[in-house]
Amino acid sequence: MSAETHEAVHRHEPPTSFIRKYIFSLDHKVIGIQYIILALVAVIVGMTMSVLMRMNLSWPGTNWPILATLFPGGAPGGVINPEFYLSLVTMHGTIMVFFVLTTAPQGGFGNYFLPIQIGAEDMAFPVLNMLSFWVTLVGFIVILSAIFFSGSASTIGPIGGWTGYAPLSALGQIAGPGQGMGMNLWIISIAIFCVGSLLGALNFITTLLNMRTRGMSLMRMPLTCWAWFTTAVLALLSFPVLLGGGILLLLDRLAGTSFFIPGGLYVSGILSGTTPSFPIHTGGSPILWQHLFWFFGHPEVYIAILPGMGATSHILSTFARKPVFGYRAMVFAIFAIGLLGFFVWGHHMFISGMSPYSAMTFSILTLSIGVPSAVKTFNWLGTLWGARIRFTTPMLFAIGFVSLFVAGGITGLVLGQTSLDLPMHDTYFVLAHFHLVMGVASIFGMFAATYFWFPKMFGRMMSERLGKIHFWITFVGVYCIFVPMHVMGLVGMPRRYAQFTEYTFLSRLHPLVVFVSVVAIITVLTQFIFYFNLIWSIFKGKKAGANPWEATTLEWTTASPPPHDNFAGVLPVVYRGPYEFAVPGAPNDFVMQTEPETETERVGGNGHNGHRH
């Protein structure tokens, strides 16, 4: 920053060249939109894969001529083969968890709105911010390349699930289809993604600690900022562990070490050490990979959902026209969830044969996360209680988030108990649980965020009519998809199986499987209404003013879309908390954070510099 900022309007002009402005941009807003576009592309890939999987599950053996054309190796004669199905499982999970659920909520909306909501002109390290996006994009390109260079004609990528359990993932080509080049690319992609996320997290934390505007104390930050901050802390501390695990796994595969590969393995008819293609391995610990993976994997769940919680709190308060119920409790609950998230990774490993004493410890810690989660849920309900709710599309999605979080979270209490988890872990019950709470709830948070902040980002409103159609079909759809899956799991349907034609005890479930697939395809198609609404509204949407929702936080004090330096050179000054709705005696039912305390202005306190009415 230069020296002439003293009492002066100090504008930063945007760069003029197209490449500097839109491609290699240093502006956090452009970078945020780039992240969102990345997620919007990645989610189409992930959804397409889930549709292919559903087709195979509900109509096994059907000849789909188009698949024969597109995937001659994976679907010879138009029938999806089991390897192809398993690689779909892997790529669907990896792309969805990393490139959708981690990029859109944090990299996308966090990048765009964290600096504006704390009254900063940009992130603390703009160049690092640009790098973190481009590194993430390289990671995405590498994971896509795993589709095309999977090392096996019959798959579209590696086989191993998004968890990539060793020793299968550590052995290399010898272990069968989907264990060749595609697995290397999978690990490399995730390592690259780790680096990108770490750079992002570093930037988020530094920005929040260092660049809050005058008067923006920690307890005056919107809950979204708390959520993004906690998420960044989780990413900062958990991604390095995955990175370390990934390095070890790659060394096992490429250098021939034995970190995760036990001795005396007999794979594909070959004993370890008897041929050059399968070198000798001794003494490695497959469970070690699970520990390293899940030490990252559990915080990752919160990395996906915390920003959704933040957005939901923010949006509920805005459209209930009431302050968030128990702001402080909400802040501590976010932090408690984040903190506890580091001590519960073992609940993913109950069936790994861990000591019952460790399992009990992990179980108790896991169940204790129910406490801050319940605090948040009841505070959301408290916010809605007795409110004159404005049922806009973002509000519907935020309420949907609460509903899905409860519906998906409640089964967490079931699965958190070792005795119940043991029989259910590898069934559709777990699949339904985590899809509801980690996948769909997070995505609902992001839908809410999109409909809510779109006017700020593009200066136009999204269509409410299309938004409501999108909401209702999606909301009913996801329940119709995932509630039956709980039942399937209780009956004993194992997850990750390509089809169930050989299991007579599951044949009675087949109509349910078909029902789920039909609803899933309808719900996926409905998402194109959202895409259409998004693109159409950028050009044709109703013009939005600076504050179309009559909200209180700083992003609504500036123009829509905000200028390059966010506040046109005059940083706002903050005088009050983020959710001052329905303040008795105030002229409007909302009081902006920049509204001074009228006559309590004190001599020697804040001048009016920077404040704009």
Added chain:
Amino acid sequence: MATTVTGTKPLTKTGLGGGSKGRGPNGNGSPKRNGHRDAFFDARSAANRYRIGMWVAMASILMLFTALSSAYIVRAASANDWQPLRMPRVLLLSTALIIVSSITLEFARRKLKAGQQSAHKSLLVLTTLLGLGFLGSQVFAWKELAQQGIYITSNPHSSFFYLLTATHGAHLLGGLAGLGFLTLRSRLRTDDELAATKSQAQTDAVSLYWHFMDVLWIYLFVLLFFWRQV
């Protein structure tokens, strides 16, 4: 910092919408900084972010090495194929070099604070050379092991030895890049007080990182050769 409420209109009550009562104690430029968004304040805040960012980055690197260390401890106990390496003697030289480099860098930092630019610069160059010497010594240790026929696949201890030294070395390269940046920047003379604040912060950040690398190496050294597995 309590706000004296002189008016009685309900509007003046803050905190209704969540958030702290009264003036925020922090946030950049809380009211105790006499009310102006002045340039010096901007510079100081801009400078602080280098220190904050470095602490945050170090937390993340620490987690990487924590993960690798726990893998080390678990792997050592998971099977009986662990054959402890004999410590290459040259690692003692490495350790000495990096400790001395930390000391010289600390002097360099203080010289900058005292405004002695040329002493600052030559101490930076000395530190860089010591850092390069450390890396050379590490490579020498690798060569010594390789001559004995001990490679990364030979046994779990050697796997971890190569892995940990390489990971540490890669991070140390980042520190060398930082030193190179400081050395290049010290050639530009500035009398600008704001620029000086910023360059002091950058020097602080780099030296923080360098000391961290130093302590990290000592830790790894102890873990690799003095920690006894059962």
